[in-house]
Amino acid sequence: WVEFIFMVIGKTTEMLSAYNEGDELQDVTGPLGNPTEIEGDRVVVLGGGVGLAIAYPVARTFCEEGKKVSVIMGARTKDLLILTDQFKALPLEGLYITTDDGSEGEKGVVTAPLERLCQEGAVDGAFCVGPVPMMKFSALTAQKYNLPIIASLNPIMVDGTGMCGCCRVEVGGKTRFACVDGPDFDATQVDWDDLRARQGSYRAEEGESLEAYKEESCACHR
Missing domain, CATH: 3.40.50.80 (Nucleotide-binding domain of ferredoxin-NADP reductase (FNR) module)
Structure with a gap:
């Protein structure tokens, strides 16, 4: 079995929160990247x-x-x-x-x-x-x-293979891809300002998508 833990923020998590027993997800992919290791x-x-x-x-x-x-x-x-x-x-x-x-x-x-x-x-x-x-x-x-x-790190990800480039992060002055190179990196080398800016790249579009989904889901649009 697989347990999903998420917070309802956008369209996708709103949809997941409405799932009932017997509903289906088309695909589940993972784990991605490298296992967590720490010295000491x-x-x-x-x-x-x-x-x-x-x-x-x-x-x-x-x-x-x-x-x-x-x-x-x-x-x-x-x-x-x-x-x-x-x-x-x-x-x-x-x-x-x-x-x-x-x-x-x-x-x-x-x-x-x-x-x-x-x-x-x-x-x-x-x-x-x-x-x-x-x-x-x-x-x-x-x-x-x-x-x-x-x-x-959890930057925006799309395909999980590194090909789309959405999950790129700057670590130690080099571009890395979190889904294949990460998700773990030396925290002291991460460009946090760049990561924070990229996390908000599609905030407006995410809000529009959620509103459109809610309108389609309400009784008056069924």
């Missing part, structure tokens, strides 16, 4: 928002490999935290929860507990996944303490 026996996994859906299997795998794993979970508010019970069931060295509004765990962002772990010398490497600003500032925090950190 003491690692910290940072996940923000829907990125927690990726952070969980990464943390679980590191635990299975015998690493000492700490996890930092972050979200805007308590209701947007996911997989909390699953994280708590892992044999972690520490679990830190942050929310922007303080509705769960520590009020603030994931960089605060990350910085504390760095100051304590408690970790040898870090992995982060989530919104671009969260990953950018996690990278800056880790870099300040010379902590190696990798980021799992």
Whole structure:
């Protein structure tokens, strides 16, 4: 079985949210890219928002490999935290929860507990996944303490083979393709401003597509 975890934002996720038992997807492709690897026996996994859906299997795998794993979970508010019970069931060295509004765990962002772990010398490497600003500032925090950190990037993707070029990212001054070269890259080498700009390239078109879908789906258009 395959479990899908997503947030309803655009047309496609709106359609997925309306699926019922017995409905079908035409195709499912994956996994794409390269497996997540990190050096060191003491690692910290940072996940923000829907990125927690990726952070969980990464943390679980590191635990299975015998690493000492700490996890930092972050979200805007308590209701947007996911997989909390699953994280708590892992044999972690520490679990830190942050929310922007303080509705769960520590009020603030994931960089605060990350910085504390760095100051304590408690970790040898870090992995982060989530919104671009969260990953950018996690990278800056880790870099300040010379902590190696990798980021799992999720740029716009179309064919998953690297041929379309939509998933290109700038890493260390070179163009890379997240679906075949990634999705993990040295977070300190990512051009975060370029990535953030590319993520919003089709925001207007995405909004128009969603509105058109809603109009077609409402009773008066059936």
